[in-house]
Amino acid sequence: MLSRSRIVDAAVDLIEREGADAVSMRRIAAGLGVGVMSLYNHVPNKAALLDAISESVLSKIEFTDDPSAHWTDRVRVQARAFRQIAHHYPRSTMVVFSRQLHSTAGLLPVERALSTLRDAGFEGGEAVRMLRMFVAYIVGSLLREVGVTPTFAPVRGDATVVDVDPALFPEVSSLAPYLTSCDHDEEFEFGLELLVQAMSVRAGKQAGRRSARG
Amino acid sequence: MLSRSRIVDAAVDLIEREGADAVSMRRIAAGLGVGVMSLYNHVPNKAALLDAISESVLSKIEFTDDPSAHWTDRVRVQARAFRQIAHHYPRSTMVVFSRQLHSTAGLLPVERALSTLRDAGFEGGEAVRMLRMFVAYIVGSLLREVGVTPTFAPVRGDATVVDVDPALFPEVSSLAPYLTSCDHDEEFEFGLELLVQAMSVRAGKQAGRRSARG
DNA sequence: GTTGACGGACGTACAGCGTACGTGTCAGTC
DNA sequence: GACTGACACGTACGCTGTACGTCCGTCAAC
Structure with a gap:
């Protein structure tokens, strides 16, 4: 089950592994094994995620x-x-x-x-x-x-x-x-x-x- | 005539007017009245421009x-x-x-x-x-x-x-x-x-x- | 005067981006 | 059974950076 905190944790992991430039909604979703738009059920937009x-x-x-x-x-x-x-x-x-x-x-x-x-x-x-x-x-x-x-x-x-x-x-x-x-x-x-x-x-x-x- | 310093000045102007997020190669080029790719004759890429x-x-x-x-x-x-x-x-x-x-x-x-x-x-x-x-x-x-x-x-x-x-x-x-x-x-x-x-x-x-x- | 080389401006094209919108699938409630 | 809400997802649009090819003005060599 997806959740806001899971998304944030995955994003932090991604940032630490590959740098801030590598962070995209698609990459985060892929890391979690979900579709891109699923993230938007828990986070209004990328700025809010950051x-x-x-x-x-x-x-x-x-x-x-x-x-x-x-x-x-x-x-x-x-x-x-x-x-x-x-x-x-x-x-x-x-x-x-x-x-x-x-x-x-x-x-x-x-x-x-x-x-x-x-x-x-x-x-x-x-x-x-x-x-x-x-x-x-x-x-x-x-x-x-x-x-x-x-x-x-x-x-x-x-x-x-x-x-x-x-x-x-x-x-x-x-x-x-x-x-x-x-x-x-x-x-x-x-x-x-x-x-x-x-x-x-x-x-x-x-x-x-x-x-x-x- | 385009030049590196003209590009940089235009970019700084754009940043101050509309914020850092608004900066794109296309916007800068438009502000200078030139095509996008002309910028690349003077600047290798966006990172170098920044x-x-x-x-x-x-x-x-x-x-x-x-x-x-x-x-x-x-x-x-x-x-x-x-x-x-x-x-x-x-x-x-x-x-x-x-x-x-x-x-x-x-x-x-x-x-x-x-x-x-x-x-x-x-x-x-x-x-x-x-x-x-x-x-x-x-x-x-x-x-x-x-x-x-x-x-x-x-x-x-x-x-x-x-x-x-x-x-x-x-x-x-x-x-x-x-x-x-x-x-x-x-x-x-x-x-x-x-x-x-x-x-x-x-x-x-x-x-x-x-x-x-x- | 003609030719060739060359630098610079430009258009096209492509992969990737954020995200608006619609659709499908469930769980729970009457 | 029907209705409702939450949630995962696919598609699509406009934007991004930039690789590549093309075109044109200028200048040197002949």
């Missing part, structure tokens, strides 16, 4: 939030949970990012994150701004990681940075070894720590106001 | 770098220059983000940014990590701004957050007014300042190493 895929992927994020942990650790855990799913469904993640997220699937993560930020001492608009900034960093990082890994297209040779004129681009040239290689885990953790530290400073300033201006 | 669009948009970023300014101000200026282009070509920017950027068009910005970071006192891998983190934040922010603004699809009603059960999502519910509204300029500057401050702390720590571990 939205459902986004929702499905986002809902897979596991937020094992430990309220007793320090808020900095909770931030770290939540960020890594996001990233883990993105790495598990890299090509589908690109689909998520390329679409509007206007669904309530991501509401639980938001609730958890806001709760964490409140513990950190952020109130009202400040908490929301912090959350948005954090999400921006995570999304931007994952877009790079997932776009670079063999996700959407086969990786091209890294000769692009090798044949750079050192006279024109001295910095790029001298930092070439760092630019060509990239330990994604390390990069992510680096930015994560920087953000957590920046938030700690900000939190201390506004919450405890410890020895500031005094 | 890559050319990315390159074109990225190359429009104006980096009026002032080496005499303080590095923090240079960082701000560079980030805003990026954002300005994204706002000028919002729908095309989505195309840029959805593709692999593997072109040398973004090399000048990279050079400028690395130079700025060197002035800030970052060396080697640290500079590259800072750059990547910064780009991640900017890209993530723009993805949200540009994805929310009437860019890809018409904006949906903001009733998604209104009908939230306060018992299930207390934080989301109480912060609803902050979550539904969003001053993008303010948000961007907020994160920008936070990052610049975080970088300043880091720069002071590793460059001057003033009174650390002492």
Whole structure:
């Protein structure tokens, strides 16, 4: 028996196996062993199916939030949970990012994150701004990681940075070894720590106001 | 006479006017008053055309770098220059983000940014990590701004957050007014300042190493 | 002036796409 | 038995990217 979730799962599988470009209603139907138009009994159109895929992927994020942990650790855990799913469904993640997220699937993560930020001492608009900034960093990082890994297209040779004129681009040239290689885990953790530290400073300033201006 | 740049410009215009989904070789050709297949004399295929669009948009970023300014101000200026282009070509920017950027068009910005970071006192891998983190934040922010603004699809009603059960999502519910509204300029500057401050702390720590571990 | 080569614009054709519409087959209810 | 709804399916239409062949304007060689 066909169902919306079976269709979504098959679509995600297809995306991960053959890439987002390979996704067509006919391919999905073939994968399920049904006719094309049968899908439309459960999904209004392809755009809605892609939205459902986004929702499905986002809902897979596991937020094992430990309220007793320090808020900095909770931030770290939540960020890594996001990233883990993105790495598990890299090509589908690109689909998520390329679409509007206007669904309530991501509401639980938001609730958890806001709760964490409140513990950190952020109130009202400040908490929301912090959350948005954090999400921006995570999304931007994952877009790079997932776009670079063999996700959407086969990786091209890294000769692009090798044949750079050192006279024109001295910095790029001298930092070439760092630019060509990239330990994604390390990069992510680096930015994560920087953000957590920046938030700690900000939190201390506004919450405890410890020895500031005094 | 047809040319690659004329095709790219027409494509960008079309994307901005009617959205990325409306882009087809036939539409572009019609906009230029030529036959479809004439395009293929200048562009190998549609994917290459989209890559050319990315390159074109990225190359429009104006980096009026002032080496005499303080590095923090240079960082701000560079980030805003990026954002300005994204706002000028919002729908095309989505195309840029959805593709692999593997072109040398973004090399000048990279050079400028690395130079700025060197002035800030970052060396080697640290500079590259800072750059990547910064780009991640900017890209993530723009993805949200540009994805929310009437860019890809018409904006949906903001009733998604209104009908939230306060018992299930207390934080989301109480912060609803902050979550539904969003001053993008303010948000961007907020994160920008936070990052610049975080970088300043880091720069002071590793460059001057003033009174650390002492 | 004629000829040949060639680059570029173009038309045709084909496979594949999303999906509107109609049809057939069941399960459940009177 | 008849009626009803849900659901799987086939057909068909307009669209897509693009391979291929054709035609024409320009220019070099003779």
